[in-house]
Amino acid sequence: MISKCFISLSILLLSICGLAQKKRSDVFHADYLYGRIMRHSPQILHLIQGPTHGILFSWERKTYGDKDWQQLYNYPSYGASLLIQDMGSPELGRVYSLHGEYRFFFWERKLSLKAGLGAGYIPNTYDPETNPKNTAYGSALTASIIFGLEYRFENIFDLPLDLKFGGFLVHYSNGKTKSPNTSTNNYGLQAGLSYKLSEAERAYKTSILEPVSTSWSWDIIAASGANDSGIWGEANEAFLTLTTSVNKRLSHRSRLNLGLDAFFTPSVKTFIQYRASAFPEEDQFQGDEDWRRVGLFLGHELYLGQWSVISQVGYYVYYPIEYLDREYIRVGLRRYITDKFYVSLMLKSHYSKAEAIEYGIGLRL
Template structure:
């Protein structure tokens, strides 16, 4: 089924398929910082402003999953913010994202965008020179972005874009303090559409996934590092091993259940600071069981896990944990992932994972 709708005059006639449906956007942004802790109220004194340059490509059906998700857009963006605050300064970020249209006509489009990337803060926390910046303690941070966008055509190729967004910056506890920045913004700008309407390639029944309804096993290991607290500037290694069983439920989803073990060396240092007898330290190893879901986008998968510790002698945290995962299959067997492990909403560790699917 084609997505092309009745034209808006001859200027809106369908362009040839050879023209790639690309969109270039330039936006201004303005917002505020959420004061989510009393420790950061002194930093919430001004309204951040910024600029964004992005490039989007409309997926047309060259891969089967394009049709399964009703032809989204993929894009890259460069984002700049000025926080108008001497402790925070400015930030620069590069992100990749997926944009899904929820309503579309020949002249208008309402879409939801979700992306992630890397942000750079030249003025991070420093005990001697910048002790007030409790939001970010490392120059490199992960960034997450969620945005609702409305694009309306001004001409056959030029569109006005209005949006509301939530932007998050954090280093995932690799350095402390790590309170993180949350910035709701209003976005206003222009989009240049090389081809506003497009003819998608029709879905082919033969493109259904061949592993639908099949079971599989994932074996993986991860490594990460974290800072224990603001006074201890050392970085401690954290490792994990995971065995997970899964099943391909449908075109878009995998269901997972698994067991995993963790070894966090920062907990040894924490015990030595508080224990009366260093010879009777508790075991800091942990073991847990989890259930999870993977949203499949071709070779890419976005995972959400909920786990429970069943072996946890040194109770340094809650009895449960969550994980957000971005996984990529380099081959049908080998995969890599970037995971964020969380305890009750607070980042615990960023894990770099490698594994094999059996």
């Protein structure tokens, strides 16, 4: 069924593209995805029943170096995509997701690496009565991260049509906003067609970039959101994360950060109280332990114009109880409103176990 839908929608998409006026350097893609779910947790083994199938429709707009940062990355493109995936088991069902994407090009622009971030909708979530086996998806809304590596055979049949194939990785997780949230990592192969709507051929712009200041700076960040304790059926609780860091700009592309986090997470307090009352014989928790944590982290910021990609590795220096792992990871995006003020979206995890999605605001001094 999903293969027939892919073929029909591909023909419709290419027909629409063929009738459109060639005013912009845009590309439209239609891909078929075949894959598997990674066995990253024993809690989802019963859900891995068959291969996954998907259709992916994408829009891509080329850049030509009108902005300086585009020249630094070999003129990447940006766009959006719609992904419809059958996850291979009746318990998981289908996932519908939308992404914003960037593509980076190599090997005479025939090879591209795609990275996208978005949100997904899951109709068939966990339900204690109707779907008790779905330990992967506890909420109808989920974050979606997609990566793809593609090779294109350009202008087949002397038409503005490309044939492409490659591999993909898709991650679905709600960031522990509602348990269960074992999440899924789906990987596999993809193949498809691209139709190019091109204006008159444009030259890629090159210019000498102005030197960037490599001075030190200081950031103050406040972030919040809501998560649960990992106990099924518990309500979300709002949390607060306060961060300060010193930063060293290295180049036009990157900056290093060394910082300190203070985590005020009431769901940890709920976890302590639950364990103390439900498993008193273990004598692991008394119920009145401190639920706050402090972490030291090392991070990197990769600049893409007014956007940047954040990656951080941290270690709790104040860790009063055993909760998840002592090491933590944060990855996400930052959007600069001005040179000194920005907003951010970050996913905090402990290896494969997500803890929170953080929405933050920051000031650089």
